Amino acid sequence: MEILIYTLLTAPVVALLIGFCFSNHRENPIYGSAILGVAVNMLAAIALLVMWLRGGMASVLVKGPVLYHAKESEFALTFFLDGYGLAYILLSTFLTGIIVVFSRTYIHREKGFKRFFNILKFFYCGLMVVLLAGNLEVLFVGWEIIGVTSFFLISFYRERYLPVKNAVKVVSLYRVADVSMLLGIWVCHHYFGRSINFAEMNGLNDAQPHIMAHGFYEFFIPATFLLAAMVKSAQVPFSYWLPRAMEGPTTSSAIFYGSLSVHIGVFLLIRTSPLWEDNVVFCVLIGLVGLSTCIVATLIGRVQSTIKTQIAYSSVAQIGLMFIEVAMGLYWVAIAHFICNALLRSHQLLVSPSVLNYQIHNQFFHFSKPAAQETEGLINKLKLSIYTLGIKEFNLDRFMFRFLWRPLKKAGAFFGKLGTQNTYILALPPFLMGAWAAYHKEVVPESLLRYLPEAFAFFGLIFILQAFVERRSALNAWALIVVNQLYQALAFSFNEEFDMSQVYLYLSGIVVSAVIGIWIINRMRNNGEDVSLAKFHGHSFEYPRLAFLFVFACLGLAGFPVTPTFIGEDLMLGHIHENQFPLLILIVLNLIMDGLVIFRIYSRLFLGPHEKGYHETAYRSS
Numbered sequence: 001m002e003i004l005i006y007t008l009l010t011a012p013v014v015a016l017l018i019g020f021c022f023s024n025h026r027e028n029p030i031y032g033s034a035i036l037g038v039a040v041n042m043l044a045a046i047a048l049l050v051m052w053l054r055g056g057m058a059s060v061l062v063k064g065p066v067l068y069h070a071k072e073s074e075f076a077l078t079f080f081l082d083g084y085g086l087a088y089i090l091l092s093t094f095l096t097g098i099i100v101v102f103s104r105t106y107i108h109r110e111k112g113f114k115r116f117f118n119i120l121k122f123f124y125c126g127l128m129v130v131l132l133a134g135n136l137e138v139l140f141v142g143w144e145i146i147g148v149t150s151f152f153l154i155s156f157y158r159e160r161y162l163p164v165k166n167a168v169k170v171v172s173l174y175r176v177a178d179v180s181m182l183l184g185i186w187v188c189h190h191y192f193g194r195s196i197n198f199a200e201m202n203g204l205n206d207a208q209p210h211i212m213a214h215g216f217y218e219f220f221i222p223a224t225f226l227l228a229a230m231v232k233s234a235q236v237p238f239s240y241w242l243p244r245a246m247e248g249p250t251t252s253s254a255i256f257y258g259s260l261s262v263h264i265g266v267f268l269l270i271r272t273s274p275l276w277e278d279n280v281v282f283c284v285l286i287g288l289v290g291l292s293t294c295i296v297a298t299l300i301g302r303v304q305s306t307i308k309t310q311i312a313y314s315s316v317a318q319i320g321l322m323f324i325e326v327a328m329g330l331y332w333v334a335i336a337h338f339i340c341n342a343l344l345r346s347h348q349l350l351v352s353p354s355v356l357n358y359q360i361h362n363q364f365f366h367f368s369k370p371a372a373q374e375t376e377g378l379i380n381k382l383k384l385s386i387y388t389l390g391i392k393e394f395n396l397d398r399f400m401f402r403f404l405w406r407p408l409k410k411a412g413a414f415f416g417k418l419g420t421q422n423t424y425i426l427a428l429p430p431f432l433m434g435a436w437a438a439y440h441k442e443v444v445p446e447s448l449l450r451y452l453p454e455a456f457a458f459f460g461l462i463f464i465l466q467a468f469v470e471r472r473s474a475l476n477a478w479a480l481i482v483v484n485q486l487y488q489a490l491a492f493s494f495n496e497e498f499d500m501s502q503v504y505l506y507l508s509g510i511v512v513s514a515v516i517g518i519w520i521i522n523r524m525r526n527n528g529e530d531v532s533l534a535k536f537h538g539h540s541f542e543y544p545r546l547a548f549l550f551v552f553a554c555l556g557l558a559g560f561p562v563t564p565t566f567i568g569e570d571l572m573l574g575h576i577h578e579n580q581f582p583l584l585i586l587i588v589l590n591l592i593m594d595g596l597v598i599f600r601i602y603s604r605l606f607l608g609p610h611e612k613g614y615h616e617t618a619y620r621s622s
Contacts, residue, residue: 001051002062005079005132007044008089011037012125016118024114031104034117038097038124045089052086061134061199068505068567075567078134080198084270085131087335092131095259095346096124102350103251112156116249119156123149127260131267135197136185137570139271141561143181143228146261147174148560151599153252154245155607163247164536164607168599170241172405175595177231179588184224184272186573186584191217203274222276225268226286233265234316235323236293239300240396242316246308250349253308258315258345263338266322270331283327290323296394303390307352315345408593412469415462420476423466424483427459431487438493438500452494457586460487464593474531474601475521481557481597482514488590491583492572502571509563513556520550521605533601536608547606558598559591 015037022029052060064077100120107116126145133139151174155167188196191204204218229235234242242262246253256262269286276282294317301313318341325334374380389395418426434456437444444452460483467480489503489510524546525531529539540547556563576584 001048001055001060001081004044004048004051005060005062005081008041008048008128008132009079009125011040011044012121012128016121016125019114019118019121022114024111027104027108027113030114030117031100034100034121035097037121038093038100041128042093042097045086045093048081049086049090052081052083057083059199061197063134068571075137075570076135076195077138078197079132079138080134081132084267084331084335087339088131088267089128091339091342092124092127092260095255095342096120098346099251099255103249106251107249112158116153116156116252119149119152120252120255123153123256123261127264130264134199135195136181136188137195139268140178140181140185140570141566143232143264144178144560146264147171147178148555150174150245150256150261153248153256155603156248156252158540158607159538159609160247161536161608164603166244166247167607168603170245171599172596173231173238173241173400175592175599177228178595179591180224180228180231182570182573182591183584183588184221184228185570186576187217187221187224187578189574190578191221198271201272201274203278218279219282222272222279222282225272225275226282226289229265229268230289231265232268233262233319233323234312235265235289235320236296237396237399239293239297239313239316240393240400243304243306243309243312243393246312250308250353254346254349257312258349259342262315263319263322263342266319266326266334266338269323269326270334273326273331277329283329287324287327290320290327293317293320293323299386299390300393301390303387307355308349311345311348311352315341408465408468412465412467415465416469418466420466420470420480423463427463427483427487430456430459431483431490434490434494438490441494449494453491453580454583454586456487456491456494457583457590460484460491460590461586461593463487464590464597467597468593468600471534472532474533474605475518475525477533477597477601478514478517478521481594482510484590484594485510485514485557488587489572491587492575495575495577495580502568505564506568506572507565508568509556509559509565513553513563513565516549517553517557520546520553524605530611531605533604535611536604538606538608538610540606541610543606550602550606554598554602558595 015033018033019030024030052058059080059082062079062081064079066076068075100117103116103120107113110116123146126142126149129142129145130139131142133142151167151171154170155164157163204221231238242257245257248256276286297313297317297320301310301317304310304313318337322334322337322341325331325337375384415423434452437452441449463480463484467477467484470477470480485507489507492506493500493503521531524539524543530537552562556565559565559569573587576587
């Protein structure tokens with residue numbers, strides 16, 4: 001079975017590498033590599049199903065290589081297979097194969113044919129990592145891949161304004177889910193004292209002795225995973241992002257936001273269920289989240305004017321029901337519900353262009369005037385009020401902007417008054433003194449040493465908030481992010497018994513990514529291109545290779561699993577102690593803002609309508 005599990009993980013990677021070898025107009029080999037990878041995985045999944053049934057339906061744990069080992073933590077590639085994961089794998093492979101076949105005609109002769117199939121294969125690879133993950137660290141790798149591919153598929157029509165704008169909006173919320181997952185991993189390390197495999201997960205019963213009496217953890221640990229699941233599965237109040245994600249091609253909408261990616265929050269709750277299933281209050285909380293989503297999404301979906309938005313909110317409402325089923329412990333009912341809903345929504349989205357075309361033609365020949373709406377009476381007024389709220393999507397978008405993003409913008413504008421140059425002048429002496437003190441802790445007074453991590457994390461937050469509101473220069477914003485990362489590393493360095501080699505591991509990917517990004521921005525500026533952040537420039541039209549390289553620089557700088565920084569980030573978070581909540585809050589804000597600013601820089605430099613007149617100008621939306 002181990003060979004089959006490794007086949008499920010490696011076949012999409014091999015297909016992706018093969019796809020990179022062909023140019024965009026070579027559609028047959030690009031498509032052939034994709035369908036071959038899916039076919040191999042389908043055979044492997046069926047063979048796994050047969051062996052799993054013959055083996056008495058017992059769970060399988062595969063311990064892979066250890067990438068990094070320290071006395072307080074370990075990062076190992078461990079994989080786990082059970083009935084829930086196998087059901088997801090079979091359906092995911094089946095639907096991916098259908099989408100691949102359908103997309104060959106649907107994306108035919110598109111300028112992004114190769115890009116679409118490569119992103120689709122990368123997404124499928126990340127999905128396999130999530131479904132086969134044996135511990136939270138490996139699951140987080142696949143979780144990050146799914147988030148990145150979502151961004152690129154939403155912005156697939158990158159010459160249009162709204163797809164790019166909505167992609168940035170969605171990835172901003174995804175960053176909240178990513179950091180919530182990181183928090184869950186951090187608190188589990190402290191609670192259990194080690195990295196736990198899903199096969200060994202025994203609820204909250206085997207905690208470290210010194211924190212057994214803390215009732216706070218029995219809510220905080222599952223709450224981090226619930227928040228991540230709510231964002232990823234578009235539950236209230238995060239439901240508004242799903243229709244905006246439909247700006248991508250219909251085929252990507254079918255596989256991402258109709259069937260597979262949007263249901264991954266349900267899988268996360270099932271996988272982490274030993275951590276919360278004995279907590280009645282938390283089960284009720286999950287059920288209330290699902291119930292409120294069912295009501296709100298149904299009311300919104302019934303009054304929407306576009307077919308994709310109707311399908312999106314219908315799918316969200318069904319996922320709310322799955323949350324209720326999971327809260328009741330009906331995991332296999334939720335799995336069966338997921339299979340039916342995924343198949344239905346994929347079919348609806350794939351046929352939606354044909355249905356829409358039929359309805360438009362039908363109106364010309366069978367038009368009937370709608371009945372007049374009754375407005376008198378309390379019931380009618382209440383119905384109209386609900387309809388109005390539904391059309392406005394219950395103002396969820398405005399709510400999140402007002403209470404999540406606007407405070408950050410105001411804080412960035414406040415610190416932005418200092419000016420970039422003055423900020424560097426004020427922050428350089430503390431950084432140099434802090435770097436010296438990190439290597440000479442014995443001469444620093446103990447009363448001062450305990451406050452230094454929070455102080456340097458706060459300095460880093462000032463830099464990233466300034467980068468968030470920077471409009472004049474992408475190079476300035478990029479430099480502010482790099483300095484923020486240096487301050488974060490310095491903040492971690494003052495925790496006791498910290499191994500500086502872990503700081504170097506963290507900074508290794510940061511330094512390389514920073515140099516690549518600076519070189520790319522300077523090269524475009526030397527070529528006379530505008531590298532401000534005041535608008536979208538669409539430089540990927542003329543610099544496709546630089547755009548591709550800049551993506552990797554962005555991912556490395558944000559701590560995604562493409563450089564050792566990803567492992568270093570996990571190790572450094574593990575050094576935040578359970579009594580350092582101010583430091584934890586500052587680091588969480590830093591991590592959220594890092595990803596937000598980095599994706600914003602990439603989007604404004606390389607995506608959107610090109611500013612030069614000899615390139616085609618597309619409609620704002622698809």
